[in-house]
Amino acid sequence: MPPIISIRSLSKTYANGFKALDDVTFDIEEGEILALLGPNGAGKTTLISIICGMTNPSVGSVTVAGHDVVTEFRKTRGEIGLVPQELTTDMFETVFNTVSFSRGLNGKKANPALIDQILRDLSLFDKRNNALRELSGGMKRRVLIAKALSHEPRILFLDEPTAGVDVALRKDMWQLVERLRKTGVTIILTTHYIEEAQEIADRIGVIDKGRLLLVENKDALMRKLGKKQLAINLLEPIASVPDSLSAWDLVLNEAGDQLVYSYELDKNDGHVGRLLQALEAAGLHFDDLSTRQTSLEDIFVSLIGAKA
Numbered sequence: 001m002p003p004i005i006s007i008r009s010l011s012k013t014y015a016n017g018f019k020a021l022d023d024v025t026f027d028i029e030e031g032e033i034l035a036l037l038g039p040n041g042a043g044k045t046t047l048i049s050i051i052c053g054m055t056n057p058s059v060g061s062v063t064v065a066g067h068d069v070v071t072e073f074r075k076t077r078g079e080i081g082l083v084p085q086e087l088t089t090d091m092f093e094t095v096f097n098t099v100s101f102s103r104g105l106n107g108k109k110a111n112p113a114l115i116d117q118i119l120r121d122l123s124l125f126d127k128r129n130n131a132l133r134e135l136s137g138g139m140k141r142r143v144l145i146a147k148a149l150s151h152e153p154r155i156l157f158l159d160e161p162t163a164g165v166d167v168a169l170r171k172d173m174w175q176l177v178e179r180l181r182k183t184g185v186t187i188i189l190t191t192h193y194i195e196e197a198q199e200i201a202d203r204i205g206v207i208d209k210g211r212l213l214l215v216e217n218k219d220a221l222m223r224k225l226g227k228k229q230l231a232i233n234l235l236e237p238i239a240s241v242p243d244s245l246s247a248w249d250l251v252l253n254e255a256g257d258q259l260v261y262s263y264e265l266d267k268n269d270g271h272v273g274r275l276l277q278a279l280e281a282a283g284l285h286f287d288d289l290s291t292r293q294t295s296l297e298d299i300f301v302s303l304i305g306a307k308a
C-alpha cells in the first residue's frame with residue numbers, strides 16, 4: 001500500500017528568514033498512529049500546517065493520498081481532519097448543529113445519520129441538543145474531534161490532544177484514539193507528554209530545531225535505545241569501583257554505597273548472576289537490588305540533549 005502522506009526534502013523558511021523546517025523526509029502509512037515529539041518551537045506546527053495546506057513549503061513537497069498539498073489543495077484538505085486545542089465555535093449553538101455545520105464547511109452534503117453515528121461513537125449522543133457552553137471540558141474536546149471527523153477524513157491530526165486535562169480524561173482520550181484507529185483512520189498527534197506517545201503511538205517522530213532526528217517504530221526504538229539498569233545497594237561504602245570489575249558497565253554513586261549497572265534490554269545470558277558473583281569475589285556485599293527500565297522520556301532527553 002502506498003503511504004497516505006509522503007514528505008520529501010521539506011524545508012520552510014519564514015518571511016523573516018527563520019528556518020523552521022530543514023530537509024525533512026518521511027512517509028506516514030495509512031492506519032498508523034504517529035506521535036510527533038519535540039521541544040517548543042521545534043517545527044511540529046509548521047510541519048502540520050504544510051501538510052494541511054495552510055502554509056506553503058519553501059523547498060520540497062508533500063503528497064496526501066497521492067495528491068500534492070499545494071497544487072491539489074481541495075483534494076488533500078478533504079482527506080484531513082484537524083483537531084485544534086480550543087473550541088472557537090459559537091458556544092450557544094448545539095452539539096449536533098456545530099458538527100453538522102463543520103461537514104457543510106468542508107463541502108459535503110448534509111448527512112444527519114452519519115453525524116448521529118459520530119456523536120454516538122464519541123459518547124456525545126445524549127448531549128446532541130445541548131449548547132456547547134453546557135458541556136464539560138472533556139465533552140468539548142470530544143466535540144472538536146467530532147467536528148474534525150464530520151467530513152469523513154482518512155487522516156486525523158490531533159494537536160496536543162490532552163494538554164491541560166486531568167489524568168482520568170487523558171486515559172479516556174487514549175481509549176478514544178485507540179477506538180478511532182480501529183476504524184482505519186490514520187492519526188498524527190503532537191504531544192509534550194512523552195508518556196502519551198509511549199502509550200498510544202505505533203511510531204515516534206522526534207523533531208528538534210526543524211530537523212527530523214528520528215522516526216521509528218516505538219517498540220524497535222525502545223529495544224534499540226532502551227536500557228535496563230540494576231541498582232545494587234552496598235552494605236559498606238567504597239571509594240571507587242574495583243579494577244576487577246572494570247569489564248562491567250558500573251557507575252558508583254557519590255556516597256559510594258550504590259552501584260548502577262546498565263545493560264541492553266534484550267541481553268539475557270545470565271550476566272546478572274555472573275556480575276553478582278563477581279561482586280562477591282571482589283569482597284563487595286549488598287543488601288538490596290532493584291531494576292528500572294529506560295523510558296521513552298529518557299531516550300527523548302538524551303536525543304535532544306545530545307543535539308543541544
Ligand SMILES: Nc1ncnc2c1ncn2[C@@H]1O[C@H](COP(=O)(O)OP(=O)(O)OP(=O)(O)O)[C@@H](O)[C@H]1O
Pocket residue numbers: 014015016018019020038039040041042043044045046047
Ligand atoms: N509565521 C512565522 N514567522 C516566523 N517564524 C515563525 C512563524 N511561525 C513559526 N515560527 C517559528 O518557527 C519555529 C517553529 O515553530 P512551530 O510553531 O512550528 O513549533 P512547534 O514545534 O509547534 O512548537 P510548540 O511545541 O511550542 O507548539 C519557532 O521558532 C517559531 O517561532
